[in-house]
Amino acid sequence: MAIKKEPKIIDKIEVIWLGGHSLLQNNNLEFNFRQDVSAVEIVFDSKVKLTIIPCKNVASNLRISIYELKHYLNDKSELCNYLIDRFYNDGYHGIQERRVIWDISVIAYMINKKWFTSEDISCPNIKKDTSYEITTNNHKITMVNYIDVDKVYSDLFKKLGE
Numbered sequence: 377m378a379i380k381k382e383p384k385i386i387d388k389i390e391v392i393w394l395g396g397h398s399l400l401q402n403n404n405l406e407f408n409f410r411q412d413v414s415a416v417e418i419v420f421d422s423k424v425k426l427t428i429i430p431c432k433n434v435a436s437n438l439r440i441s442i443y444e445l446k447h448y449l450n451d452k453s454e455l456c457n458y459l460i461d462r463f464y465n466d467g468y469h470g471i472q473e474r475r476v477i478w479d480i481s482v483i484a485y486m487i488n489k490k491w492f493t494s495e496d497i498s499c500p501n502i503k504k505d506t507s508y509e510i511t512t513n514n515h516k517i518t519m520v521n522y523i524d525v526d527k528v529y530s531d532l533f534k535k536l537g538e
Contacts, residue, residue, distance in 0.1 A: 411501075427494070434522065
């Protein structure tokens with residue numbers, strides 16, 4: 377909305393977006409993409425400085441177990457205990473012993489980009505079926521291809537445990 381309302385801001389901001397899937401997938405029908413495809417198109421077309429952290433095959437590697445969380449965070453603080461309980465039964469997806477903590481990917485990227493492997497690519501077009509059309513002559517965006525999950529979680533556990 378901000379880009380649509382005031383396009384001049386694109387020179388002053390950077391968008392780090394957890395959404396869509398990797399370029400290898402045949403659709404982008406994941407939560408963040410499908411919620412507002414036209415918003416994704418606006419961001420892609422705006423030429424804003426854009427980094428994409430794809431869900432499938434990239435952020436999905438941030439899967440962790442309740443056992444790991446308990447090992448590293450149990451009784452470190454009230455917050456840690458709350459997070460463990462919330463992780464185990466989030467009230468929406470039910471009880472799960474393993475799950476992805478999706479949103480830490482963007483924060484981790486802002487903390488240390490060296491934990492990520494990425495490449496600058498020509499911004500893909502979005503086809504009607506939500507898949508990406510690879511291009512060679514559009515403006516450049518950054519596509520994350522890999523997350524060093526161990527470094528992300530080590531940092532998280534260290535900070536939460538202090």
